[in-house]
Amino acid sequence: MSRSNASGAAVWTLAAFAAQIAASLFLNGTLRPAGMLLMALCYLMNAFAAFRLRCWVALGASAVGALLTVAVPNGTEPAWVGNMAVNLLFLLFYLPMERDFDRRLRAADASAQTLRLGRTWAMATLVQRGASMMGFLPYFEGQAELSVQQGVYTALFCVQMGLEVVALLAAVVSYVWMVRYLWRAKTLLAEGKV
Numbered sequence: 001m002s003r004s005n006a007s008g009a010a011v012w013t014l015a016a017f018a019a020q021i022a023a024s025l026f027l028n029g030t031l032r033p034a035g036m037l038l039m040a041l042c043y044l045m046n047a048f049a050a051f052r053l054r055c056w057v058a059l060g061a062s063a064v065g066a067l068l069t070v071a072v073p074n075g076t077e078p079a080w081v082g083n084m085a086v087n088l089l090f091l092l093f094y095l096p097m098e099r100d101f102d103r104r105l106r107a108a109d110a111s112a113q114t115l116r117l118g119r120t121w122a123m124a125t126l127v128q129r130g131a132s133m134m135g136f137l138p139y140f141e142g143q144a145e146l147s148v149q150q151g152v153y154t155a156l157f158c159v160q161m162g163l164e165v166v167a168l169l170a171a172v173v174s175y176v177w178m179v180r181y182l183w184r185a186k187t188l189l190a191e192g193k194v
Helices: 003-026 032-053 056-071 079-107 112-135 143-150 155-189
Strands: none
Touching: 003 032, 003 079, 003 155, 032 056, 032 079, 056 079, 079 112, 079 155, 112 155, 143 155
């Protein structure tokens, strides 16, 4: 596969991330259909990026994500099932993609700093998605309401809040490092750059 294809895959992944952020702005309001459309577009752009990179696991995860977004536009019942599915799909997309970019960057003699960006992105993504999945387990349902009724935070509510804080902090690291890494991959893997 040519380096220009890998560079293009980085561009498409960045564009998909922009669509994902735009979708998140609309998903919880009256413009939910627009948010769902943007989320489906995000998955399709990720699928195209995975195809350009020849990363078949990521391509499959993106295709399933797009199909689920269209087939179940109002989410799943119970909600934790949908949360698990979305987080697993993003793990199955981002982790194989990072590994494939790493392989191509290593072959192009990229610096250790660049490769470290990718590893940080992968680890932060794993922590973010894992903490998010754990925070939505059925054990935590209704803990906020129970805490209000009792007038004191329950132990499970404190654990849930801790997981949400970990997921939020890991998301910030993951997304910042992802953008830095993919931008560098786009530049370094462009035809004739390395």
